[in-house]
Amino acid sequence: MNLLKQLLGIIWILLAIAAAYFCVFEFGLPKFLSDQQEDLVFGIIILFILTPLIVVGMGVFGYYALIGEYNNKK
Amino acid sequence: MSKDSTKGIWKVISASSMGTMIEWYDFYIFGSLAVVISTKFFPSDNPTAAFLSTLATFAAGFVVRPFGALFFGRLGDIIGRKYTFMATLLLMGGSTFLIGCIPSYDTIGFMAPVLVLLLRLLQGLALGGEYGGAATYVAEHSPAGQKGYWTSWIQTTATVGLFISLMVILATKNILTPEDFDTWGWRVPFWVSIVMVGVSYLIRKNMDESPVFAKAKKEGTTSANPLKESFGNRYNLKFVLLALFGATMGQGVVWYTGQFYAMSFMKTVMNIDSSQVDELLGIALLLGTPFFIVFGWLSDKVGRKYIMLGGMLLAILLYRPIYRTMYETTDLALKTELLSETKQNLEINKDKDSIYTTQKTYNDGTFLIEKKTHFAHKKEPQITKSITINLQDKWALIFLVFVQVLFVTMVYGPIAAFLVEMFPTKIRYTSMSLPYHVGNGIFGGLLPAISTYFVTHAKASGKSDYYLDGLWYPIIIASVCFVIGLIYIDNKNKTTHL
Numbered sequence: 001m002n003l004l005k006q007l008l009g010i011i012w013i014l015l016a017i018a019a020a021y022f023c024v025f026e027f028g029l030p031k032f033l034s035d036q037q038e039d040l041v042f043g044i045i046i047l048f049i050l051t052p053l054i055v056v057g058m059g060v061f062g063y064y065a066l067i068g069e070y071n072n073k074k
Numbered sequence: 075m076s077k078d079s080t081k082g083i084w085k086v087i088s089a090s091s092m093g094t095m096i097e098w099y100d101f102y103i104f105g106s107l108a109v110v111i112s113t114k115f116f117p118s119d120n121p122t123a124a125f126l127s128t129l130a131t132f133a134a135g136f137v138v139r140p141f142g143a144l145f146f147g148r149l150g151d152i153i154g155r156k157y158t159f160m161a162t163l164l165l166m167g168g169s170t171f172l173i174g175c176i177p178s179y180d181t182i183g184f185m186a187p188v189l190v191l192l193l194r195l196l197q198g199l200a201l202g203g204e205y206g207g208a209a210t211y212v213a214e215h216s217p218a219g220q221k222g223y224w225t226s227w228i229q230t231t232a233t234v235g236l237f238i239s240l241m242v243i244l245a246t247k248n249i250l251t252p253e254d255f256d257t258w259g260w261r262v263p264f265w266v267s268i269v270m271v272g273v274s275y276l277i278r279k280n281m282d283e284s285p286v287f288a289k290a291k292k293e294g295t296t297s298a299n300p301l302k303e304s305f306g307n308r309y310n311l312k313f314v315l316l317a318l319f320g321a322t323m324g325q326g327v328v329w330y331t332g333q334f335y336a337m338s339f340m341k342t343v344m345n346i347d348s349s350q351v352d353e354l355l356g357i358a359l360l361l362g363t364p365f366f367i368v369f370g371w372l373s374d375k376v377g378r379k380y381i382m383l384g385g386m387l388l389a390i391l392l393y394r395p396i397y398r399t400m401y402e403t404t405d406l407a408l409k410t411e412l413l414s415e416t417k418q419n420l421e422i423n424k425d426k427d428s429i430y431t432t433q434k435t436y437n438d439g440t441f442l443i444e445k446k447t448h449f450a451h452k453k454e455p456q457i458t459k460s461i462t463i464n465l466q467d468k469w470a471l472i473f474l475v476f477v478q479v480l481f482v483t484m485v486y487g488p489i490a491a492f493l494v495e496m497f498p499t500k501i502r503y504t505s506m507s508l509p510y511h512v513g514n515g516i517f518g519g520l521l522p523a524i525s526t527y528f529v530t531h532a533k534a535s536g537k538s539d540y541y542l543d544g545l546w547y548p549i550i551i552a553s554v555c556f557v558i559g560l561i562y563i564d565n566k567n568k569t570t571h572l
Contacts, residue, residue: 005561012319015554027527041129042523045136050516061315061558069312070562 002071009066016058023051086215087227089281090208093163093274094228096267097204098235099242100170101197103263104130106239110260114178115186123179126187130194138195139515140508142202144301147504150207151300154291155214155284155503159207160275166200167271169193174264202515206507209490214284214499219374225490226370230363233482236333237359240352242266290499297500304497304505313496314509320563321492322513324386324555325485327548330518331393332478333359335544338522339397340471343541344404345459354472361472362479366487373488377565382492385484386556392477393545400474401541403467409436426450439464517551 023046032043064070104111116127142162150158173193179186208228216224242263250259282288290296297303304310333355340351373381402408415435422428428448435441441462448455463471493506525544532540 001561008557008561012558027524042520045520046523049137050520053512053516057315057318060311061319064308064312064315065562069308070316072564 002068005070006066006068009062009064012058012062012065014062016055016062019058020051020055023047023054083215083217083224086212086281087224089274089277090159090212091227091231092270093159093278094204094208095231095235095238096270096274097163097166097201098232099239099270100166100235100267101201102236102239103170103243103267104173104194104197106243107260107263110256111190114260115176115190117179123184123187126191130187130191136516136519138198139202139511142199143206143507143511144202144504145199146203147206147507148300150203150210150503151297151501155207155211155287156278156281158503159204159211160278162200162203162207163271163275163278166197166204167267167275169196169200170264171268171271174261174267202507202511205510206503210494210503210506211284213491213494214286221491221495222373222378222488223367223371225494226367226373226487228490229370229483229487230366232329232486233333233359233363233366233479237356237363239263240356244349244352244356286499295500300501300504304501304508310497310501310505314505316558316562317493317496317506318509318513320555320559321382321489322509323517324513324552324559325382325489326513326515326518327521327551328386328389328485329482329514330521331389331545331548332475332482335521335525335548336400336475336478339400339541339544344401345461346404346471347460347462350462350468354468355475358472358475358479361476362483365480365483369484369487370491373491378488378492379559379563379565381488382485383556383559385481386552386559388484389478389481390549390552390556392481393549394542396474396477397542397545398539400471403470404440404461404463406436406440406442406461409438409440411436438467440467521547 028043028047028051030043031039032047034040034043112127116123116130146158146162149161170193173190176182176186176189176193205228208231209225212225212228213221246259246262247255283291287296304314337351337355340346340355341348369381369385412435415433417433419431419433420428421431427450430446430448432444432446433442434444443460443462445458446455447457489510493510494502497505524547528543528546529540532543537543
């Protein structure tokens, strides 16, 4: 189980990178550059709040998992 | 448990739950009255006012709540739970009451939307601080092995707050004429708040500080810098991240889908009459609410993990079939129109807009009113539909929403106990509040925007069941959360830090 937890750490880091791409290029920037005021608010929230949280948070979580921080101690 | 201690804990539960319920009520009436508020404070033909409106609606839910969690969480871990969540109660109640007192845009111009925005931000801050305090306060009073049961009462407050907000608005609308409601009656639900807050304040004022925190303070073991200890310390930070990605992130999207997405789907995609949606949602919430207690209690017996993850898994697997069935309930292509009962009418209003109204009745009793407005000064006509469903369909939809509320109760009922047990007393308020409000406010709160993006894309690509694509967001987030929770969270029934 500990090995699985550590290996999945790589998946979480990759997921953080994929989330960064989608949050910035698919959701955030198109809304940020939109003419609609409502979209602009969402663009700001997605780019400056959601993206850092997901990317940094998930990345750090993956790193901790990879180095065995979540392993069951004997 | 002795009679005295049972009486004591009920006092704690009622004081805490009532205040938290009022805060949710305050928070939701703004959303429930968004349409009328926008006409009074945010004229749509003014782009700056429209921008402020979006900020007021979403910023308070997304951005400010986690900041409130940090600000009040820190205070709660330094000066105590009781005084902090009394401060959040007064802040929320005062802001809500004042929103109801602000003169309209027509009277004071731009000051109106600016004041509403400021007060709405204060509401978000207060809400960010309230929940963690109430959950911590109750958990720290609860006997060992019963924290799931007792904190589940706090978990009912969000749904009850939403329910009461719908009922107060419905009652005000029923008592007043539509003109009176539009002129001043919409302010009544905001004013009602101050009475409830006053009562709740008096009850909370007489409560004692949490015994666990009082002991820690007496022994000098409270934290001088809870923010640094919560997020600057690797040992605590890893649990904050686990709480977010393995529990609250999935719980947040299930909560928002089961209640708000369902409501918005019925109103905007299925075009069901707004009052009928409020009514059937109210019934489903009422039927589902006791299950918060049931699953909270059950989590004391079998552990928090599998109940929360079970709720997430059911949601992941059943959302699409549930929403497909809901959609088919009002799919007019599947019904036969009674042509002899069709009525049409043309009206020209004072702005010289032509309004064509068509009323259609279907063989199963479904009734449709379609309005097509050709504006005198706009090229694009506006089409609005309002469907009134028959009794059988109404109960079918109540059942389908109720099932979603059940998923909500599974993921949400045990989560307060789960979070408070994860962190030590000295940083509990801070550490549990942040993942809760990021999971709910940000992951849950962004659901409408991101789901709309999926639906728009699916519609543009010509998918026949495009209306289901909005569900990919909660399904993907809940799936990631489910896997993380399943692998990394221990199913400890016994408490870790309490």
